Every structure is written in C-alpha cells, then in structure tokens.
Amino acid sequence: MYKKVDNKDIEYLRSVIPxxxxxVHDEISxxxxxxxxxxxxxKPEVLIYVRSTEEVSKVMKYAYENxxxxxxxxxxxxxxxxxxxxxxxxMICTKQMNHILEVDETNLTVTVEPxxxxxxxxxxxxxxxxxxxxDPGEKxxxxxxxxxxxxxxxxxxxxxxxxxxxxGLTVVMPxxxxxxxxxxxxxxxxxxxxxxxxxxxxxxxxxxxxxxLKLVPKPAYSVSMLLPFMTMEKAIEVVPEIIRSKASLxxxxxxxxxxxxxxxxxxxxxxxxxxxEAYILLTFDGNSMNEIQDEYTxxxxxxxxxxxxxxxxxxxxxxxxxxxxxxxxFLEAIKASTDLMDECDVVVPKGKVADFIKYTHEVxxxxxxxxxxxxxxxxxxxxxxxxxxxxxxxxWKQKADKAFELLYxxxxxFGGMVSGEHGIGYAKKPYLARQVGENQIELMRSIKxxxxxxxxxxxxxxx
Amino acid sequence: MYKKVDNKDIEYLRSVIPxxxxxVHDEISxxxxxxxxxxxxxKPEVLIYVRSTEEVSKVMKYAYENxxxxxxxxxxxxxxxxxxxxxxxxMICTKQMNHILEVDETNLTVTVEPxxxxxxxxxxxxxxxxxxxxDPGEKxxxxxxxxxxxxxxxxxxxxxxxxxxxxGLTVVMPxxxxxxxxxxxxxxxxxxxxxxxxxxxxxxxxxxxxxxLKLVPKPAYSVSMLLPFMTMEKAIEVVPEIIRSKASLxxxxxxxxxxxxxxxxxxxxxxxxxxxEAYILLTFDGNSMNEIQDEYTxxxxxxxxxxxxxxxxxxxxxxxxxxxxxxxxFLEAIKASTDLMDECDVVVPKGKVADFIKYTHEVxxxxxxxxxxxxxxxxxxxxxxxxxxxxxxxxWKQKADKAFELLYxxxxxFGGMVSGEHGIGYAKKPYLARQVGENQIELMRSIKxxxxxxxxxxxxxxx
Numbered sequence: 001m002y003k004k005v006d007n008k009d010i011e012y013l014r015s016v017i018p019x020x021x022x023x024v025h026d027e028i029s030x031x032x033x034x035x036x037x038x039x040x041x042x043k044p045e046v047l048i049y050v051r052s053t054e055e056v057s058k059v060m061k062y063a064y065e066n067x068x069x070x071x072x073x074x075x076x077x078x079x080x081x082x083x084x085x086x087x088x089x090x091m092i093c094t095k096q097m098n099h100i101l102e103v104d105e106t107n108l109t110v111t112v113e114p115x116x117x118x119x120x121x122x123x124x125x126x127x128x129x130x131x132x133x134x135d136p137g138e139k140x141x142x143x144x145x146x147x148x149x150x151x152x153x154x155x156x157x158x159x160x161x162x163x164x165x166x167x168g169l170t171v172v173m174p175x176x177x178x179x180x181x182x183x184x185x186x187x188x189x190x191x192x193x194x195x196x197x198x199x200x201x202x203x204x205x206x207x208x209x210x211x212x213l214k215l216v217p218k219p220a221y222s223v224s225m226l227l228p229f230m231t232m233e234k235a236i237e238v239v240p241e242i243i244r245s246k247a248s249l250x251x252x253x254x255x256x257x258x259x260x261x262x263x264x265x266x267x268x269x270x271x272x273x274x275x276x277e278a279y280i281l282l283t284f285d286g287n288s289m290n291e292i293q294d295e296y297t298x299x300x301x302x303x304x305x306x307x308x309x310x311x312x313x314x315x316x317x318x319x320x321x322x323x324x325x326x327x328x329x330f331l332e333a334i335k336a337s338t339d340l341m342d343e344c345d346v347v348v349p350k351g352k353v354a355d356f357i358k359y360t361h362e363v364x365x366x367x368x369x370x371x372x373x374x375x376x377x378x379x380x381x382x383x384x385x386x387x388x389x390x391x392x393x394x395x396w397k398q399k400a401d402k403a404f405e406l407l408y409x410x411x412x413x414f415g416g417m418v419s420g421e422h423g424i425g426y427a428k429k430p431y432l433a434r435q436v437g438e439n440q441i442e443l444m445r446s447i448k449x450x451x452x453x454x455x456x457x458x459x460x461x462x463x
Numbered sequence: 464m465y466k467k468v469d470n471k472d473i474e475y476l477r478s479v480i481p482x483x484x485x486x487v488h489d490e491i492s493x494x495x496x497x498x499x500x501x502x503x504x505x506k507p508e509v510l511i512y513v514r515s516t517e518e519v520s521k522v523m524k525y526a527y528e529n530x531x532x533x534x535x536x537x538x539x540x541x542x543x544x545x546x547x548x549x550x551x552x553x554m555i556c557t558k559q560m561n562h563i564l565e566v567d568e569t570n571l572t573v574t575v576e577p578x579x580x581x582x583x584x585x586x587x588x589x590x591x592x593x594x595x596x597x598d599p600g601e602k603x604x605x606x607x608x609x610x611x612x613x614x615x616x617x618x619x620x621x622x623x624x625x626x627x628x629x630x631g632l633t634v635v636m637p638x639x640x641x642x643x644x645x646x647x648x649x650x651x652x653x654x655x656x657x658x659x660x661x662x663x664x665x666x667x668x669x670x671x672x673x674x675x676l677k678l679v680p681k682p683a684y685s686v687s688m689l690l691p692f693m694t695m696e697k698a699i700e701v702v703p704e705i706i707r708s709k710a711s712l713x714x715x716x717x718x719x720x721x722x723x724x725x726x727x728x729x730x731x732x733x734x735x736x737x738x739x740e741a742y743i744l745l746t747f748d749g750n751s752m753n754e755i756q757d758e759y760t761x762x763x764x765x766x767x768x769x770x771x772x773x774x775x776x777x778x779x780x781x782x783x784x785x786x787x788x789x790x791x792x793f794l795e796a797i798k799a800s801t802d803l804m805d806e807c808d809v810v811v812p813k814g815k816v817a818d819f820i821k822y823t824h825e826v827x828x829x830x831x832x833x834x835x836x837x838x839x840x841x842x843x844x845x846x847x848x849x850x851x852x853x854x855x856x857x858x859w860k861q862k863a864d865k866a867f868e869l870l871y872x873x874x875x876x877f878g879g880m881v882s883g884e885h886g887i888g889y890a891k892k893p894y895l896a897r898q899v900g901e902n903q904i905e906l907m908r909s910i911k912x913x914x915x916x917x918x919x920x921x922x923x924x925x926x
Contacts, residue, residue, distance in 0.1 A: 104812075104814070105707055106703050106706055106707055106812075106813060106814030107706075107812045107813050107814050108706070108813075129709070149652050150650075150651070150652045150656070151652075152649075152650040152652075156649060156650055157649075160627070161649075161650055163656075163659075164623070164627060173902075177902055179902060179903060181903075183812070183878045183879070183880065184812035184813075184878055185810045185811065185812060185843055185878070185879060185880050185883070186615075186619060186620075186624075186810065186813065186842040186843055186844070186883075187613075187615040187619055187624055187810045187839075187842055187843070187844045187883035187884050188613070188663075188810060188880050188882075188883065189612050189613045189614075189615075189663050189808075189882045189883060189884050189885060189886045189887070190880040190881045190882045190887060190895055190898065190899070191887055191895050191899060191903070191904075191907055191925055191926060192660060192663070192664055192668075192907045192910055192911075192925070192926070193613070193626075193659050193660055193662065193663050193664075194903070194906060194907070196626075196656050196659035196660065197655060197656055197659065197660050199656065200651075200652050200655070200656050201655055201656075205655075217709035217711070240569050243569055243570075243571070244568055244569055246592070246680035248680070248750070286754075287711070287754060288751050288753060288754040288757075290751060290753060290754075291749075291750060291751040291753075291754055294751075345652075347648045347649065347650045347651060348648065349567075349569075349570045349646070349647035349648060350569060350570050350571075350647075350649065351567070351569030351570050376650075379649040379650055380648055380649055380650070381649070381650045415646045415647055415648070416646070416648060417646065417648050417651050417653040418653045419651075419652045419653045420648070420649075420650035420651065420652060421650050421652050422652060423652045424652070424653060424654055432653055432654050435653065436653070436654060439636075439640055439642060440642060440644075440654070440657070441654075443657060443913065443914070444654055444655045444657070446913040447655055447910060447913055448655075450906065450909040450910055450913060451906070462654055462655070463654060463655070
C-alpha cells in the first residue's frame, strides 16, 4: 500500500538534509523500533534528525508526493506505541530541534522547538523566576511529545495540563505546508480551534515544529508532606475528603508500600519511611508562607482525623531527594520487577479514585495478576501496571486481556476515560473505540482524513 | 437550495413538541431576526422553545432529513450575527433549557442546561461557596452562548476563559444523533479533542444541550482599585509594567473618560471620579487578605511611580455599584450615543495593548470616525467601537470599511487575532479569511463538512 523507501528516495532526502543526519536501515539503532514500554517493535526505513521547520516541510512534501509513511518522534518515552513506525517509512526525530527560542517577560511566554526536554524547559524558566507548571513524571520527554499526548503530571490538581499552557503552534501539515495556529494571545475566538485539536493528536494530524507556551510567575514557596496510613483503603479514602475541604493543593499523589519497595530496590536508596502500607504525598505552593501554612495545617489535621498515622515535612534536601527520586522511579522500578508489563492510564472523576483503586485490587485477585499502581489521586489519573512476572506468554495474554477489559469497563461505568495523559497510540485503540462508540471514531477518522487524505502521517494510531 | 418550511413540516414539529412552544412566521417577534448589535436581520420561519436534548434531537433529525436549516440561539446577545437565521428555517431557542442540574462538591463541577444565564450560574454557585470564574460583561448571555464563542471576560488575566472551565458536553449532531464529549474528568488524552473543537464553533458543528463545568472554591476576598491618569497614554503604558512586575491580579480593565461619561449619561448615575482622562480598574482576589494587601500595595506604588494620580479602593457598596454598573453599561452606553455602530473585538499580545489603543486614536483621526474603546487591558482583548453618529449611510460604510481594514491589519502585524471573545459569526468572516489564509479556511470548511455534510446547521457563519 505505501511506497517502500528506495535509493532514489534516499538520494533525494540527502539533497535536502545533510547526509550525516540521515540514517538508513541497519544504521538505525534498535531503540528507534520501540517506545519506552516496548509493546510493539517495527524499525523505520530511514531516520532523519531534523533541525528546522523548513527541513520537516521538505521531507513531508516529498513523502506526501511519494506516499511514504512518516512518524515524528521525540525522546520515545511514550507507553502506547504512538512513536513507533508501524508501516516503516521515514522517522523524523526532533531531538536536535532543541532550542529555547525566546522568553517573553511581558507576555509571559516561552517559545521552544519541539525537541526541548521537559526538564531543560523547567530549569531554564525557573532560573528566570518563571514557572512552567505541567509536571509529568518523565522529565526526559520532549515538549513536542508532551503536547502530542496532552501530558498531565502531578501539578494538574492546581495548574491543569499541558493543553492549558499551549498558546500557539507552528506545524507542518502532511502535504508539507507550514501553518501557524494561535499565537501569544490569551483569548481567542477566531474560527475553529484547530490548535486544541492538534494537542493530544499524537502526531497523526501534523508535525509540531515550534510551540509558544504560557508561563506563570514562579511561586515563592513549595512545601510537601508525606502522610503514612495503616492500609491503602484508609489512604485513598481521605482523598475525596481533602478535595471536599476546598483546600488549595498543588499535588495529591498516592503510593503503596510495594511500589515504594520496588523503587528502593531499583534505586538502591532508602525511602524515609517504609513502616506502613500506603502513603499520600501532598504539595502546596504559593507566594505567602502564611497561607501555605494555613492550608497544610488544615489538610494535615483532616488527614490525621481520618486515619493518617503522622505527617512528615519533605523539607531537607536529603528527604526531598529520597521522596521525589522514588516517585520518579516508580515506572522504571515496576518495569524492572517483572519480565514484561502493560499499563492502564485511566482517568476517573476525582470522587471515584478510592473506589477505582480498590477495584484494581479485586481485579488482581480475580484474574490472578500482580497489579501495582500509583498515580495522581488529586486529579483522578491512575497509573496501573499489569505485571507478567514469570508467567507463560499464553496465560499472561489471556489474563492481561481480561484485566484490561474489566478495568476499562469499570472506568466507563464511573464516567472515566481510557487515557488521562499517555494517549491511545497503537495499544489502546480497541479500548477507545469501545468507550466512545462507532459514531465518534468515525468522526475522528474523518477529521484525520481532512488533515491527511493519504493517511501517511503516523498511520495506524488513535482511530 | 434549502427546503422552505411548509405546513407539513409544522404539523410534524407539533407532533413532537407541544404546540405552545412553536411559533411560526408572524407570530415570531422581530427580536429573533437580529442579535444585540443588529448588523443583519433575517427572521426564522419557525421558532421552537426546546426543553430537552431529546426534543432537540427530534427536531434536528427531521431538519436533516428534509434539508431545513437550523440555528440554535440563547439570549441573542452576540455582536457578529452568529445567532441570526440567515437562511430562514428553524430557530431552536434554548432559553427554556435553563436548569442547573447538579453541583458535584467532590469533583467541583456543575452540570447545566445551555439556557442557564451567566448571572444565574454565578449567583447559584457562589451561594454554595463555589466560583465560576469566567466573567464576560454581558451577564444575561446564556452559558450555551458563552461556550459557543469561548467567551472570555474580565477575570481571564488570572483565571482563563470559558474553554478552561468546560469539562464535558452533551450535543446533538446535525443528523440528530446525541453524543457526549469529555466528562467530569480533569485529564484526558483519549483520542482527538472534539470537545475543544466544539467550544467556540458558534453553533455551526452541533447543538450543545448540556455542559459539565469546572468550578473552583470561591476566593474569600476580592478587592478592586480605581486609578486615574492624566492621559490615556499614561494609563495604558502602565499595563505592561504591571504584567512584568509578576503581580498576581484578577483583572486589569481600562476605561477612557468619554466612555465613562457616556455610561453616566446612559445610566443617569454618577461615576466616583470624572476629573481625569483615563482610568485603570484593577481587581485582586484570594484567600489571604495579607497576600492581597501585599500585591495591591506593590502594584499601586508602581502605578503611582509611573503616573497614576491616585488609587481609590472600590470598597463601599455604593462605590462598587457605581463603578461596576458603569463598566457593565459601556457597550449599551456607546450604542445609545450613536445612530449605529460596529465593533472590533481584536486580541493582541498583552505587551502590545498600549500601542494598539494609541493606533485606534490615529485611525479615528485619519479616517474621521469617533472610535471609543474599552476593554481587558490585562489580557490584550480590546473592544473598539466605530460610531456612525449622524453620518450619511454611504460615507459611514466607506469609513467603517477603511477603519476595520486598518485595525485588523495592525492586529495581524502585532501577532493578534480577529476576535478575542465575540467570535466571527457572519460579520467578521472576511477578516478571519484574510488573517488565517485560504489553507486554514479550507481546513475549517472541511471540518464543518465532516460534522454537517448537508450544511444545515447555522449556515453562512465562521468559514
């Protein structure tokens, strides 16, 4: 169906991009055949490290004319196969488009290329007393990738998700045309909101080559507290109580002892406390220490009243490091604890978090799988891992299918969605279809066709 | 091209909607032929007051099968002809779908029908110590209308716009199918973001029949300050300085003496001070009075250093009333001061506000038109009015065309957009096309076709 890349194509590509930034066939590392989770492996035929919008445009125009599939990829940290070149063809890697182009202190915006890493962006703006609030766990993801999945992260409780911080996008369309959507403006009611359609579309509608992001002044203070509980039930049941108290929190993360132990083993570092079955990690930030104190006193008292054993400040540098490093290593640690795993990134209404986590335990027992989880209790987005451990392939597949079916069905029942922040990609397509129904999938497919009539951009993903 | 409504159609409609909620031809008030600005007048053939999603679905299904155009309308307060039935046909009025269905205190959401008025929603949630931040000047607009134009308002500086508060939508598609997009969830990365495509689409893609809106805890304190300046230049030049100071403000509004005098005359009520040429109105809110005091002291000192004559608190009930009533009456007052007017709702990057307002004065002089303006200086969204006064029709048209051309060209130059919050509707179509170019208009038209292949829903609008 698609054209295979031949010598003539490579010759053309080398005429528009320097040859040392084009790799073909066996020159391409196996790392580019899969993403972080590695559920599916296909190598692209050509890998191009692009450095400008114009280069992307030239490659895309040629691919469009010749019907060669193209996949854009940043750091490849995704978990659903979105950055895998299912049909081979050209992979455009944005890693070298990693410049921060402008910080605009009057408009409070930063303009970046898509290959800038989240951790680079955060550090860069914080040095200037500014703040980019979205804070997904994977700090080495690119901003292009974050925009393409509408990444959320820990601070969504207070600050919202990536979408809320994207003001403008420059993109290359499947036919190679360069378009700009949005800009530095704060309000916009000028025609259909194409920008928000592109955000979260996982590289299937166009390739993002520049983004204008909103910043906020950096909060002067940030305080975290760790609260241990005797049981997981007690820990998660306190979350809706905290929300109903209308306290102003930045993050509410939950973590179970088994996940913490995995992280300790993985990192070879101690967590401050491993005496209890479950923990809630709270963050508060703002410009007034008095106000923050009022808030955390109120919330800590509420938690202790509802069963927290204690409340430790995560204040010394050492303690901060041990807690946040562990939190950052959860995914890697669970991955290292099993032969293979698959993940479920559901989001449910905040009030249903406790019920949903309890349900994962029931499913684990019913299906006979280890199902550790952690996640963003404060915004309803849970990261749930199905572990193969040393199970036989056949049995694992059966059990995982059954567990996914149960989990996504329950999420739907609760008014939740298939993915909170990791996207649909290749792996979650059947679950999305079941959730939104044939009409909406057809609507998405038709929109895809409007952007990409030849279906050459990241084919086989989302819908 | 479209089918005209005949007796058979009316008979069918009366079989699915009670007859007392269906008006035909001369029974329909002239008010339904135009919007608030009244730039274009066409009467629908049938006006139906719907009361449920199912009723809208039945009407829409019939209209689709019979190719009768349909326009949904709330309070009709728009200014660009978006709610006018250009092609006649059926007007669906949502005014009687005005129920607040649920306040969910755990998820901090409110579920509403589209005909709920903004002022009703605000009052309802504030009684429950909750807060719906979007605050457009026109409080009698419906929430359905606010969503359809992505209305912004005064508090966008701190809280963002309507889009940021829409979590879920129930809609009726042009073919009558009922669909749900989003939900109570905070994060979402589950396929293309159709919900945000619908927001701001001015009723051209589907009809919104229910919305789940995000709420926040009501801030405990809100303080406003009025600062007079000797000249308009001095007043608006202080705005970027305030923004660069990284102070936390809720609103920064600017108002000129001539607009204030118009409002005084219109209302027959005195404004607290009319001794100076220009005023800036600032609002601060939060839960800590100490923090608010720190902020307004810092900002007031900065303003006085940069030329403010004084800083009055808008604190007594009487003063609050006189200032906010005047602010709320600006549009009506300017309208009353002239035979006819047209408006320009551009949004420019915040740092360009001062330059743009100065440019409106130049254009006024150059073209020979009175061009009063007011607006949201803190977010770059300006409301600029071209006044016909007693000019001859012919000359007015020429002058207005020239002025619009100059204003929109300058906005583009500054990286601004045609509309910040009033939308494109019928009146601003040529300016949108010029701004975004043929490719993007074609993209929008193709998206419109995906939703509405027969082009029966609000035809002739946006693109």
